[in-house]
Amino acid sequence: METRGDLIKKGIADLLELPRDIVLDLPKITLLGNLQLYIENHKGIIEYSTSLVRVNTKTGILVVTGSCLTIRTIVVEEIIIVGSIDRVEFLQ
Amino acid sequence: MLAVRIWNYLKGYVIIKVEGINLERFINLAITNNIYFWDIERVNFTTLKARVSLKGYKHLRSIRKRINCMVSILEKRGCPFLLHRIFKRKALVAGGITAVLIMYFLTSFVWVVEVQGNERIPGERIVRELKAFGLKPGAFKPFIDTREVETKLLIEMDQLVWVGINILGTRAVVDIVERTEAPPLIDKSVPCNIVAKKDGIINNIYVYQGQAAVKSGDTIKVGQVLINGVVEEPGKPIRVVHAMGRVEARTWYQLTEEQNLRLVTRERTGQMQRGVFIRVGGNTFRFSRKKCAFQNYDTETETRRLIEWRNITAPVELIIEKYYEVIVEEEFLPVAAAVDRAVKKTAQRLTGMLPQEVEITDRRVKYIETENQTIRVDVIFETLEDIGLEERININHRED
Numbered sequence: 280m281e282t283r284g285d286l287i288k289k290g291i292a293d294l295l296e297l298p299r300d301i302v303l304d305l306p307k308i309t310l311l312g313n314l315q316l317y318i319e320n321h322k323g324i325i326e327y328s329t330s331l332v333r334v335n336t337k338t339g340i341l342v343v344t345g346s347c348l349t350i351r352t353i354v355v356e357e358i359i360i361v362g363s364i365d366r367v368e369f370l371q
Numbered sequence: 372m373l374a375v376r377i378w379n380y381l382k383g384y385v386i387i388k389v390e391g392i393n394l395e396r397f398i399n400l401a402i403t404n405n406i407y408f409w410d411i412e413r414v415n416f417t418t419l420k421a422r423v424s425l426k427g428y429k430h431l432r433s434i435r436k437r438i439n440c441m442v443s444i445l446e447k448r449g450c451p452f453l454l455h456r457i458f459k460r461k462a463l464v465a466g467g468i469t470a471v472l473i474m475y476f477l478t479s480f481v482w483v484v485e486v487q488g489n490e491r492i493p494g495e496r497i498v499r500e501l502k503a504f505g506l507k508p509g510a511f512k513p514f515i516d517t518r519e520v521e522t523k524l525l526i527e528m529d530q531l532v533w534v535g536i537n538i539l540g541t542r543a544v545v546d547i548v549e550r551t552e553a554p555p556l557i558d559k560s561v562p563c564n565i566v567a568k569k570d571g572i573i574n575n576i577y578v579y580q581g582q583a584a585v586k587s588g589d590t591i592k593v594g595q596v597l598i599n600g601v602v603e604e605p606g607k608p609i610r611v612v613h614a615m616g617r618v619e620a621r622t623w624y625q626l627t628e629e630q631n632l633r634l635v636t637r638e639r640t641g642q643m644q645r646g647v648f649i650r651v652g653g654n655t656f657r658f659s660r661k662k663c664a665f666q667n668y669d670t671e672t673e674t675r676r677l678i679e680w681r682n683i684t685a686p687v688e689l690i691i692e693k694y695y696e697v698i699v700e701e702e703f704l705p706v707a708a709a710v711d712r713a714v715k716k717t718a719q720r721l722t723g724m725l726p727q728e729v730e731i732t733d734r735r736v737k738y739i740e741t742e743n744q745t746i747r748v749d750v751i752f753e754t755l756e757d758i759g760l761e762e763r764i765n766i767n768h769r770e771d
Contacts, residue, residue, distance in 0.1 A: 324398050327394070327413060329412075349411060350409075350421075353402055353408050355402050
């Protein structure tokens with residue numbers, strides 16, 4: 280998935296110690312116990328049900344499985360998923 | 372998070388139900404159109420429940436057209452809807468506004484006139500006088516010139532030295548200071564005797580004018596003539612003068628004090644709690660939530676009544692109790708210390724009782740122990756004081 284441009288950007292980010300999530304447009308994911316998942320910089324929601332949420336990001340599809348999942352907030356930049364989270368994984 | 376929720380509530384939001392096949396696409400489209408969604412809940416495969424702001428809901432229509440789905444409102448929440456519902460009930464709103472206006476109207480009157488600081492003059496008399504100057508229950512506040520009323524009352528009532536009127540809400544609080552009356556002085560041209568105002572033994576007698584009727588060492592009784600205004604000298608006509616002089620006598624005061632040997636001190640820690648009660652009729656209701664948490668405390672109770680008009684009192688009272696936390700300490704006093712303490716107390720009481728310029732020359736202390744670990748202390752104070760009092764001579768009587 281990484282292009283030549285991405286590699287250059289990564290190099291610059293490393294060199295200048297810039298935060299990588301901004302330069303490389305990566306999602307920033309914060310997991311609060313198994314209660315809440317906070318995804319910053321997502322690219323849209325692909326699937327949503329109470330046991331499975333799939334969110335598109337730059338690095339692939341983020342799959343969240345669990346039970347009683349609800350979307351607390353959703354705006355262009357961020358999603359907050361609450362419920363009982365069992366698993367978080369990336370699918371390429 | 373709470374702030375956001377309050378904000379949403381103020382702005383108003385709706386709970387919607389979305390039915391369709393590709394609901395994820397619906398969400399994605401909505402957020403790219405800057406529609407704010409929250410609390411999204413999947414009900415089943417084809418249904419979704421979510422909350423959306425009012426503004427967002429209006430924009431949803433364009434999305435709804437692009438995707439095949441049905442949006443229906445389940446519930447409307449927030450201020451705008453609440454206000455709308457309230458304003459539909461015109462009579463209620465009108466009633467509310469009228470109530471506020473009536474309240475405002477009624478608060479522009481004085482309802483209670485309170486007099487503070489009077490000792491000898493009955494409060495009702497002052498209230499009656501104030502009524503004549505326009506300060507009475509039912510008076511319109513803007514028409515009352517408190518300064519003017521103060522001056523008028525001062526002129527009208529001689530016994531007053533100072534008057535201050537404060538209008539606090541619907542109460543007019545009248546603070547007064549009474550004149551302390553000087554003892555009646557007899558004019559120097561009027562003949563008089565000097566008589567004893569107390570029992571005692573004469574210590575010294577200085578006669579400026581008149582004739583001494585007693586000498587030092589004499590025992591005297593109340594009302595006895597000390598310096599005679601009628602001067603009789605052999606070979607001269609009887610003269611009647613204004614007797615003047617200073618009669619110093621030893622007088623005694625006996626005071627009794629009981630002192631418990633078990634001394635309990637209650638010292639306030641500075642911690643305070645308040646309890647608010649409302650008494651309606653005979654029932655008292657607690658208004659504040661908590662009970663007093665202190666183990667030892669002193670209670671001060673303050674009762675506030677609503678307006679009193681004519682003989683009608685509102686059956687509602689507000690009772691405010693203040694609890695001051697205290698530290699209770701117990702100690703046993705030795706007898707000598709207890710006597711000392713009692714004597715000090717009596718001395719304090721005595722200085723409160725005595726007129727000025729009185730010298731305490733001696734004291735005798737007797738005590739007996741009574742039951743319940745108390746002692747009874749009798750203290751006899753010997754004092755030196757001027758016991759002279761001017762008394763007018765009735766001339767007519769003399770001429771008989």
